[in-house]
Amino acid sequence: xxxxxxxxxxxxxxxxxxxxxxxxxxxxxxxxxxxxxxxxxxxxxxxxxxxxxxxxxxxxxxxxxxxxxxxxxxxxxxxxxxxxxxxxxxxxxxxxxxxxxxxxxxxxxxxxxxxxxxxxxxxxxxxxxxxxxxxxxxxxxxxxxxxxxxxxxxxxxxxxxxxxxxxxxxxxxxxxxxxxxxxxxxxxxxxxxxxxxxxxxxxxxxxxxxxxxxxxxxxxxxxxxxxxxxxxxxxxxxxxxxxxxxxxxxxxxxxxxxxxxxxxxxxxxxxxxxxxxxxxxxxxxxxxxxxxxxxxxxxxxxxxxxxxxxxxxxxxxxxxxxx
Amino acid sequence: xxxxxxxxxxxxxxxxxxxxxxxxxxxxxxxxxxxxxxxxxxxxxxxxxxxxxxxxxxxxxxxxxxxxxxxxxxxxxxxxxxxxxxxxxxxxxxxxxxxxxxxxxxxxxxxxxxxxxxxxxxxxxxxxxxxxxxxxxxxxxxxxxxxxxxxxxxxxxxxxxxxxxxxxxxxxxxxxxxxxxxxxxxxxxxxxxxxxxxxxxxxxxxxxxxxxxxxxxxxxxxxxxxxxxxxxxxxxxxxxxxxxxxxxxxxxxxxxxxxxxxxxxxxxxxxxxxxxxxxxxxxxxxxxxxxxxxxxxxxxxxxxxxxxxxxxxxxxxxxxxxxxxxx
Numbered sequence: 061x062x063x064x065x066x067x068x069x070x071x072x073x074x075x076x077x078x079x080x081x082x083x084x085x086x087x088x089x090x091x092x093x094x095x096x097x098x099x100x101x102x103x104x105x106x107x108x109x110x111x112x113x114x115x116x117x118x119x120x121x122x123x124x125x126x127x128x129x130x131x132x133x134x135x136x137x138x139x140x141x142x143x144x145x146x147x148x149x150x151x152x153x154x155x156x157x158x159x160x161x162x163x164x165x166x167x168x169x170x171x172x173x174x175x176x177x178x179x180x181x182x183x184x185x186x187x188x189x190x191x192x193x194x195x196x197x198x199x200x201x202x203x204x205x206x207x208x209x210x211x212x213x214x215x216x217x218x219x220x221x222x223x224x225x226x227x228x229x230x231x232x233x234x235x236x237x238x239x240x241x242x243x244x245x246x247x248x249x250x251x252x253x254x255x256x257x258x259x260x261x262x263x264x265x266x267x268x269x270x271x272x273x274x275x276x277x278x279x280x281x282x283x284x285x286x287x288x289x290x291x292x293x294x295x296x297x298x299x300x301x302x303x304x305x306x307x308x309x310x311x312x313x314x315x316x317x318x319x320x321x322x323x324x325x326x327x328x329x330x331x332x333x334x335x336x337x338x339x340x341x342x343x344x345x346x347x348x349x350x351x352x353x354x355x356x357x358x359x360x361x362x363x364x365x366x367x368x369x370x371x372x373x374x375x376x377x378x379x380x381x382x383x
Numbered sequence: 384x385x386x387x388x389x390x391x392x393x394x395x396x397x398x399x400x401x402x403x404x405x406x407x408x409x410x411x412x413x414x415x416x417x418x419x420x421x422x423x424x425x426x427x428x429x430x431x432x433x434x435x436x437x438x439x440x441x442x443x444x445x446x447x448x449x450x451x452x453x454x455x456x457x458x459x460x461x462x463x464x465x466x467x468x469x470x471x472x473x474x475x476x477x478x479x480x481x482x483x484x485x486x487x488x489x490x491x492x493x494x495x496x497x498x499x500x501x502x503x504x505x506x507x508x509x510x511x512x513x514x515x516x517x518x519x520x521x522x523x524x525x526x527x528x529x530x531x532x533x534x535x536x537x538x539x540x541x542x543x544x545x546x547x548x549x550x551x552x553x554x555x556x557x558x559x560x561x562x563x564x565x566x567x568x569x570x571x572x573x574x575x576x577x578x579x580x581x582x583x584x585x586x587x588x589x590x591x592x593x594x595x596x597x598x599x600x601x602x603x604x605x606x607x608x609x610x611x612x613x614x615x616x617x618x619x620x621x622x623x624x625x626x627x628x629x630x631x632x633x634x635x636x637x638x639x640x641x642x643x644x645x646x647x648x649x650x651x652x653x654x655x656x657x658x659x660x661x662x663x664x665x666x667x668x669x670x671x672x673x674x675x676x677x678x679x680x681x682x683x684x685x686x687x688x689x690x691x692x693x694x695x696x697x698x699x700x701x702x703x704x705x706x707x708x709x710x
Contacts, residue, residue, distance in 0.1 A: 210647070213632065215536060215559040221636060224644040236632055236639070236646040238536040240560040240591030244627075244652045270561025273598055280597055314534065314559055315542060321549045323556045330565045 062113055063098045066091045073120040073127075076217065081257045081293055082167065082191050085126035086160050088117045092134045093156035096149045103145050110138045110152070122305040123266060123329050125258035125295040133159050133292075166290040166343035171195030174253075174288055174341040175203060182207040182250040185242070185278075188268035189219040190255020192288035194226045196341070197253075201232050208233045210245050214268060216313040216326060242274050246281045256289035256340075260298040261356055263334030263349030265289075266306075269327055275336035284338045287349075291342050294355045296362035306330070402512035403578040403588075404488060404611070407446035408481060410437045414454075415477045421470050424707035428700065430473075431455070435696045443587060443625050443651055445579035445614040448692055450480050455695040459702065469703075487611030488513050490665035495574065495609040496520035498661075498668065499528065503571040506531045506563075506604070509589035510540035511576030513609050515547055522551050529554040531566055535589060537632050537648050560591050564598040573599045577610040577662075581619040582678075584656040584671025586610075587627070590649050596658035605660040608671075612664040612681045615674060617689040627651040 069091040072078040078087045095113040099106060114131045121127065137155035142148040174196030178184070184207055186193050197209065209227055213236050214220040220236055227234040237245055252274060258266040265271065265287050278285040295304060311324035318324055334349035344359060356362050414437075417430035438444075438451050457476040463469035495517045499505065505528055507514050521528050530548050532555060535541035545555045558566055567573075573595060579587040586592075586608045599606045616625055632646035656671040663669075666680050679685040 212561075213536070215534070215561060221639060224639050225642065228639065228642045228644045234644050236635060236644060238560070238590070238632065238648050240533070240536055240589075240594065241647070241649055241652075243593035243597060244590055244649050245647075268561075269559065269565065273561065273564035273594055276564060276601055277594060277597055315557065319542075319546060319549070321555075322545045323554070325556055325558050325562065325566070327562060327565055330562070 062109075062116065063094055066095045066113060067116070069094075070116050070120050073117070079219070080189060080191055081124040081126040081255070082163060082290060084121065084124055085130035085292060086163050088127050088130045089134050089156040089159040089163075091117055092131065093153050096152035096156075099145065099149060101145075103142065103148065106145060106148050107138050110135065121307060123257050123307045124293070125266075125297070125304070126290070126293050128297075129292040129295075130159055130163075163290065163292070166292075167191055167195045169343035170288050170290065170341055171199035173343075173346060174286075175199035175205075177286065177339075177341070177346075178205055178207060178251075180205045180207065183210070183248050184208070185210045185212070185245060185249045185252045185274065185283075186223060187212045187220075187252075187254050187271055187274055188214045189222040189226070190288060192255050192290065192341075193253050194223065196288055197227060197232060198230050201230060206233075208235070210235050210237050210249070212237055212239045212242065212270065212274075214270065215239055216309075219268070239270050242270075243277050246277050246283060249278075249281070249283050252278045252283055252285045254285075254287055256287050256293045257329055258298075258304050259287070259289055259294045259340065259349070259352050259355075260304060260331075261295065261353050262298070263337065263340075263352040265332040265334075265337055265340075265349070266304045266329050267332065269330050272330040272332040272336070275332040279336050285336055287337055287340045289340055289342055291344060291355050291359055294352055294360060296356050296360060299353070299356055299362060300364060304331070402510055403444065403576060403614070404446055404484065405512045407441075407444050407450070408484065410434075410441075410447055411450055411477055411481060415474060415481075418470055418473050418477070421466060424466055424703050427466060427469055427473075428703050428707070431696065431699055431703070435692070438692055441628075443578055443627060445577075445616045445625075446484065446611075448616070448618075449613050450477075450484075452689065452692050452695060453480060455692070455699045456690070458699055459695065464706065484611060484613055487613060487665040488516060491609050491611055491663050492516035492520055494665075494668060495607060495663045496524065498607070498663070499526070499572065499574075501526040501528070504529045504531065504569055506567060506570035506573045506595065506599070507544065508533050508541065508575055508592055508595050509535045510544040510547075511609075513576040513611070514574055515544075515551070517574060517609055518548060518551055518553050522553065529556070531556045531558065531570055533558055533560045533563060533591060533595070535591060536560055537630075537634070540589070560594070563591075563595050564601075567595075567598045567602045567604055570599075570604050573604055573606040575606070575608055577608050577614045578651050579625045580608070580610060580615045580662065580674060581625060581653070582616075582674060583619075584659065584662060584674045586654045586659060586662070586671070587625050587651050588654065590627070590652045593652045593654050593658075596654045600658050606654075606658060608654075608659055608662045610662065610664060612666055612677050615678060615681065617678065617682060617687040618691070620678070620686050625651075625653070
């Protein structure tokens with residue numbers, strides 16, 4: 061019996077009441093913890109039960125790799141041998157707590173590292189809503205740096221409003237612009253700073269729809285384009301050749317009611333090629349996108365050994381030990 | 384039956400509201416009504432005040448400014464001494480010009496349609512009556528073209544463009560403005576209208592067009608501008624810039640305004656010539672830097688001998704006031 065609270069978290073992720081790659085990852089770890097705590101079967105069935113819970117969580121949204129990475133981290137604890145249910149549950153709870161703590165610490169570290177790259181008097185463009193970006197800008201502002209942020213409203217769901225709220229409530233000078241005005245504003249910009257839903261093994265960025273055309277425009281105008289991303293957003297599956305699935309959402313998000321006879325397409329994400337990215341700011345340091353492979357192999361500990369991993373079950377994830 | 388008429392009425396309404404050509408034409412038509420009902424020099428003065436105010440409010444509307452210049456010039460050179468004569472002079476000039484604009488648009492659209500093949504996917508942006516005319520030609524020819532349109536925030540004219548294209552029988556895909564780069568490779572060509580065209584061929588159009596042009600260039604998809612030559616702004620030959628009205632995002636939530644979030648929504652932007660493969664006017668398909676050629680054809684000389692709208696307005700006003708005082 062899967063607890064209602066867990067089902068609710070899964071629904072909240074699917075319906076975007078819980079959104080943002082980092083928050084989704086932490087919510088998934090939390091859900092696994094709740095599921096483990098409320099387990100009342102025997103030890104033999106525990107792993108199967110936890111697998112079932114993780115399948116439900118995995119099915120919510122396909123694109124952000126933080127979700128399977130978080131689940132993978134916690135589920136590794138499930139797959140060890142235990143003498144009792146209590147022992148197994150304790151191990152899962154510990155792993156989930158570790159992940160959540162790590163994730164929060166990572167945000168803080170990204171804020172610290174990234175804020176050093178913000179200069180006084182800058183004009184910065186950001187897109188959608190990213191906790192890592194807000195962490196950087198908030199830290200820089202606290203350090204006394206003064207800058208101006210243009211936040212895109214981010215159709216169709218207007219996550220730019222959340223960014224504007226996050227920034228303006230800290231006193232940061234914030235202006236919302238339409239997504240269509242990015243090229244117009246780029247002439248005035250010194251820096252573009254965005255978050256990430258996933259980073260592939262060749263250094264491409266998967267992020268909110270619109271990111272790649274902003275990166276392209278930044279390149280045209282010679283404006284540096286930085287990405288802020290925790291290491292658990294790097295995708296080990298892409299190393300095995302898997303493509304990141306771009307989620308296509310309900311057309312009603314674009315136009316409600318839709319018009320009969322007009323096809324509405326609503327992909328939620330797009331891919332920015334590494335050549336448009338100047339730097340990725342992670343909690344373990346600043347890297348060029350081409351070095352994404354180092355994060356996946358050296359830091360996260362994934363490798364193609366003999367045959368390609370079929371999915372997250374077979375991969376080895378080591379988090380939290382080295383920052 | 385009723386639905387068809389309703390759709391056509393709606394369409395007319397959208398043209399009036401959204402297209403650059405149509406918006407300018409509706410102002411000229413209103414001016415024509417004011418002129419035709421003028422009984423005195425006072426009425427005529429009010430009419431040219433209306434026209435000049437419209438020009439000042441929309442300096443980026445090349446058609447409006449060019450047409451207003453022609454009308455004022457015609458009035459000044461006619462030497463009209465009675466209200467009746469002046470009304471006739473202005474009225475017939477406006478009517479001729481409106482016809483001319485219509486013909487130029489049709490001709491440009493026809494040339495553009497010839498260049499497009501039967502199975503193409505055309506990416507367009509915002510609402511353009513001229514681009515719709517291109518599609519009308521294609522549909523009439525039996526071409527099975529498809530269209531991709533962005534919604535165009537903040538006003539959503541792209542949705543109306545999609546509606547108009549659908550009613551022509553064109554298959555349409557509607558996307559958010561952010562999805563341009565994700566969909567550009569599905570297009571065989573970009574076709575856009577123009578609000579104004581500058582001396583060097585740079586084209587001013589609805590905001591988002593520069594993004595589209597940059598994405599098209601990256602994907603090696605050709606970009607065509609279709610426009611009557613009346614969209615060329617002769618002032619730009621003498622260094623004047625075409626401004627864009629800057630607005631705020633009207634539907635921003637109140638709580639954001641309360642914590643000091645500002646908003647900024649420019650309406651138009653320029654596409655540099657390097658991103659435009661061809662400009663198609665009624666005088667043919669040219670490369671953007673060849674705009675001076677069209678100017679010579681249109682204005683009779685290069686550089687064009689044109690007078691500033693401010694000077695013409697002041698002169699026309701002075702003349703009307705003089706006539707008013709000495710009947």
